Amino acid sequence: MIAQNPKIGAYDLAIDAMGGDHAPVSVLDGLEIAAERHPNAHFLLVGDEATLQPLLAKRPRAAKACTIRHAREAIPGDMKPTAALRVRQSSMRIAIDAVAGQEAAGVVSAGNTGALMALGKIVVKSLPEIDRPALAAIGPSARGDVVLLDLGANIVCDARNLVEFAVMGDAFARAVLGLPNPSIGLMNVGSEELKGDERVRLASEMLKASPLAANFHGFVEGHDITAGTVDVIVMDGFTGNVALKTGEGALKLFGGLLKQSFTSSWLSKLGYLLARPALERLREWMDPRRYNGAVLIGLNGLVVKSHGGTDALGFAHAVDVAMDMVTNRVNDRIREGLAAMPSRNRATASLTTD
Amino acid sequence: MIAQNPKIGAYDLAIDAMGGDHAPVSVLDGLEIAAERHPNAHFLLVGDEATLQPLLAKRPRAAKACTIRHAREAIPGDMKPTAALRVRQSSMRIAIDAVAGQEAAGVVSAGNTGALMALGKIVVKSLPEIDRPALAAIGPSARGDVVLLDLGANIVCDARNLVEFAVMGDAFARAVLGLPNPSIGLMNVGSEELKGDERVRLASEMLKASPLAANFHGFVEGHDITAGTVDVIVMDGFTGNVALKTGEGALKLFGGLLKQSFTSSWLSKLGYLLARPALERLREWMDPRRYNGAVLIGLNGLVVKSHGGTDALGFAHAVDVAMDMVTNRVNDRIREGLAAMPSRNRATASLTTD
Known part of the structure; x- marks a missing residue:
């Protein structure tokens, strides 16, 4: 496993197994591909255990790379972000909690976009400099x-x-x-x-x-x-x-x-x-x-949104994007980039007095 | 000739003969097509008379539809709008002046976009309601x-x-x-x-x-x-x-x-x-x-911008757009539409008190 940060725990990525139009099958098929591409990666697979267990048993590479964490609920695609914030036992929330708790460097979900963005901002929180x-x-x-x-x-x-x-x-x-x-x-x-x-x-x-x-x-x-x-x-x-x-x-x-x-x-x-x-x-x-995999960038952990209607190949690409960012410690680079910027007050002042 | 307004004078459209990458040839070729499509239209052709006269002589339909008005200058494609406003004898300016003076219902130019927009707003002026x-x-x-x-x-x-x-x-x-x-x-x-x-x-x-x-x-x-x-x-x-x-x-x-x-x-x-x-x-x-022919709409006359690199067919299409708007009295319709709108103060007030 490639940790982005020495403090980060057991998982590279937490995966919302229940988000997306064809979840969880397309998610697990995507992880079977991703596990081959990233043989050392370890994923925290969050969703209904009784559903996931038999599906994972049929996908040997994904089974080796994943640890299941049970979530008894899933966020519906049409739920408002404000409502989604109140569902504490959803697969999306538990996966995001794993990032906030530094068990995983990032999360990938093909679920409700608004809910994922809101949960990412509120639970994972922005980098202090952003x-x-x-x-x-x-x-x-x-x-x-x-x-x-x-x-x-x-x-x-x-x-x-x-x-x-x-x-x-x-x-x-x-x-x-x-x-x-x-x-x-x-x-x-x-x-x-x-x-x-x-x-x-x-x-x-x-x-x-x-x-x-x-x-x-x-x-x-x-x-x-x-x-x-x-x-x-x-x-x-x-x-x-x-x-x-x-x-x-x-x-x-x-x-x-x-x-x-x-x-x-x-x-x-x-x-x-x-x-x-x-x-x-x-x-x-x-x-x-x-081109699947949009990243909510600037948080204390990666939040990657896969298209809801994508298939296994698309989901695997979203995992690729997330793994590239974890491996290359993108947040450390952002921190360095911001630290090297001139003070915003100074920059603005010099412009207004020009 | 189809006047948009009983006050409008002798011309449907004023044409900037000198604007565009292939002017004046592409403009005159375009007018030869447009004159066939709009047999009753009358165009005020503005540009260098010595250049335009022999070109027009070879295009019988355009020659019948056009009256030349001499302009000794042309606005270069890279001139800033503020500079273009000072060139009083340009073909673009004289064509726009004809609209402001209600000699023509509109103008078509394939010349400098920024200059045309600025001249349109300043010389032709907005409808009072806009x-x-x-x-x-x-x-x-x-x-x-x-x-x-x-x-x-x-x-x-x-x-x-x-x-x-x-x-x-x-x-x-x-x-x-x-x-x-x-x-x-x-x-x-x-x-x-x-x-x-x-x-x-x-x-x-x-x-x-x-x-x-x-x-x-x-x-x-x-x-x-x-x-x-x-x-x-x-x-x-x-x-x-x-x-x-x-x-x-x-x-x-x-x-x-x-x-x-x-x-x-x-x-x-x-x-x-x-x-x-x-x-x-x-x-x-x-x-x-x-799709050639972008219209600066909301002025006391039509200002139509043809793409600078277009050919005769493209220019003819821009003339079509202008003629459709003249024939269908688009400005009268805008005035009617605005008159039917509830007062903006009322609409805003009812929203802020809801």
Whole structure:
């Protein structure tokens, strides 16, 4: 087992076995894959013991990697976060409690997103240096993967939040994408210095005066996400959430129309069959399972959200993301990054007196 | 000629002949197409007379529809809006002056976007009832075209601005898409009532208490743009600009990868040839020229921005959008829509006392 912190106990990750549309089967199938990829990992599997025991017995690698902890309840997908906070015996809560209690370095759940975010913030708590945690994930671009944050944890953000997101995005890209010097862009409506609101202009000035300056590309625009202009794109959670869903929607529309085109005639069906091996690679490349696993970053422990509808491969990818962050001690990197930032008061003061 | 307003003079539209990457040739070729589509239209063609005269002589339909007005200067594509405001003899300025002076109902330019927006706001001026004009355009969805606004004219918006955008979007969809009862969505990070910030929640309450209530769908998310969930999507200009460019970027990435797939082997090339007629229809459907023509809406006259790099077909489409709005008296509809809204003070007061 690879502990992120010497204080951390017996488990790399706690797993909410009961969250997600196809739980617990898809979760256990995902762990069977993950256990092969991470042979030394040890998982705390939280859920209904009577259900999990026979399923685990049929999955030898997962069985070896997992210890079951019983939870008699599960958070329904439509439960409000405020209600979910009151369910103390849910699989999600017990898994998160294991992170808060430092038994595990992180948690992975495919369950109720709002509940997971709320429980993460309230039970695991933010790093002392961080004002607000952010939701981060990886997306595809023409030049490799790109880290996007915040994707919706913070609807209203100030310049300080955006700067902290840059520090966290930098640590994320180093840990998960393995980039030694990730470039960072700040989302705006144009790349010129005078574009945007006061908030993004101030964040840009603060980043230019920080140790991240060398890797700070400046402002980027929406099309820079898929162009791969930078490795990390920082934005407020409202913009990030809309951008992510808009991009996903555009790809879905294109994919649907492409399918219609190929089935529209006998000749185009034949054309599809001939081009199929190449198109299958395209499909694999765009496969949302490859990008599964959004991380609530900036907490005293990792909280990773897997898509609720994903299958075993998607869940295994979310576990990969979590394991990369644990192994590479992403929180230690965030702490170092924040410690190296100039004092926020000083940075703001120097800007307002300029 | 179809006048929007009995006071409006001799021209339907003023055309900036010198704006855009391929001006004036692409502009004149576009007008040759537009003149065929709108046989009764009369255009004021503004630009260098010595250049335009011989080009027009070779395009008989455009020549019949156009009257040249000489402008000795052109606004460069990289000129700052503040500098462009001082160039009184530019083709863009003289064309806009013709709208402000009610000689023409609107202007179409493929030139410098920032300059056109600034000149539009300052020279043509907002409708008295409108706090801020918005940039609106049409995008593709799985269920037909969708009107999107604001796409970047207003970086910071309040609830009142969003409500005004809904009124303008409604008028736009009726005029350009010909929809008798366009449905309206308000962009947010989730569809539940409690999602988002104070601003979008207040705008939603105001819309529910307005004559638009019957067509107001409530909150929508990023993926609803291409899903075609509603006919009009209202958002602040920062979000709209990022969403538009993110969606365009995603389609470009997919298109590029698809092209790579088809050229990756001999078999896939053959497959492409067989499926080509169907794929050509897909290409036509996604053709950005079909969506060319962003309108600065809410002014005392139409200001339509054509993409700078477009060709004759794209420019002709921007003229189509402008002509649809002139013919359908979109500004009269906006005025009617705003007059029917409950007083903003009343709407706000009833919300704060609830």
